[in-house]
Amino acid sequence: MKHSYRKYIENFDVNLLQCMVLGRGHNGIVYLLPDGKVIKVCFTEKSCKSEYYILNKVNGNKYFPRVYGMCGNYMIRDYVGGKSLRDYIKEYGFNRDIALKVIVLFEEFDKLKFTKRDIRCKDIFVQPDATLKVIDPKKCYSKDRDFPRHLSKGFEKLGVLDYFMEVVNEEKPKLYRRWFSKVKEYIREISEEDD
Ligand SMILES: Nc1ncnc2c1ncn2[C@@H]1O[C@H](COP(=O)(O)OP(=O)(O)O)[C@@H](O)[C@H]1O
Ligand SMILES: [Mg+2]
Incomplete structure (x- = not known):
């Protein structure tokens, strides 16, 4: 995990109520963080883990958002526009x-x-x-x-x-x-x- 994102994983103190919701699906809600990255808060730790496993395995591939770490039921990843x-x-x-x-x-x-x-x-x-x-x-x-x-x-x-x-x-x-x-x-x- 990149050092600058450790704060999100070890000591998450962003108020999500003040963050824009980018979308919501069956597995979780995705918010835009103040620094332009996104957080996906999953409804279960299991779905977070399995999605993170895939994104981490392909990390750096241009067809997928980069992930920066996960903790429990949330992960930090790149924003995708369009x-x-x-x-x-x-x-x-x-x-x-x-x-x-x-x-x-x-x-x-x-x-x-x-x-x-x-x-x-x-x-x-x-x-x-x-x-x-x-x-x-x-x-x-x-x-x-x-x-x-x-x-x-x-x-x-x-x-x-x-x-x-x-x-x-x-x-x-x-x-x-x-x-x-x-x-x-x-x-x-x-x-x-x-x-
Ligand atoms: N990396 C991202 N950048 C921008 N918007 C995103 C990103 N990931 C998800 N979203 C938005 O949030 C919605 C729900 O996220 P998604 O990962 O599809 O959740 P679920 O696993 O619950 O289906 C998406 O349909 C999309 O609109
Ligand atoms: Mg979805």
Whole structure:
């Protein structure tokens, strides 16, 4: 842990009531700290530990916020600006450039030897400089998944899945062959559930 962040871990004395809430999820609440870093206060120590384990393992990777330490049910990590990919697509639409960036992100999951190679659209952020970051990695080293199930559900809802898969086919035919039937089957399953 960097020396300057020890204060947060050993003697946390920031009043969170005065900090801006950046967001809230099933596992915790994320606040902006006065120095621009963020604190995620988790509802359980277990979920804090498992998320911290992943972020610490990939620490320094450009696709993830850096973490600076954890204590009990909270961790300090870098702020990620921009919009979630879901909100970004809703506002600006989808294009080849973003599709390519998402493909490269999934290739990074392979390089990091994630056993779960999947992520939700809302957990990918498009930063102001147009690069991508994953804010909330879960079960990356514990769950087995070799195709983008969550991502394809999100893309399908946004009406961009077919275009995305077209780009995958053109650019990474091997990956397309790995994903295609699984994605198709999963989308068929969820569309039957909706009927
Ligand atoms: N590093 C971050 N920088 C900026 N906002 C963040 C960051 N991490 C989380 N958030 C915001 O807080 C929300 C909840 O955080 P998240 O880590 O997804 O919690 P949960 O594990 O409960 O789903 C996110 O949807 C996002 O809006
Ligand atoms: Mg979340």
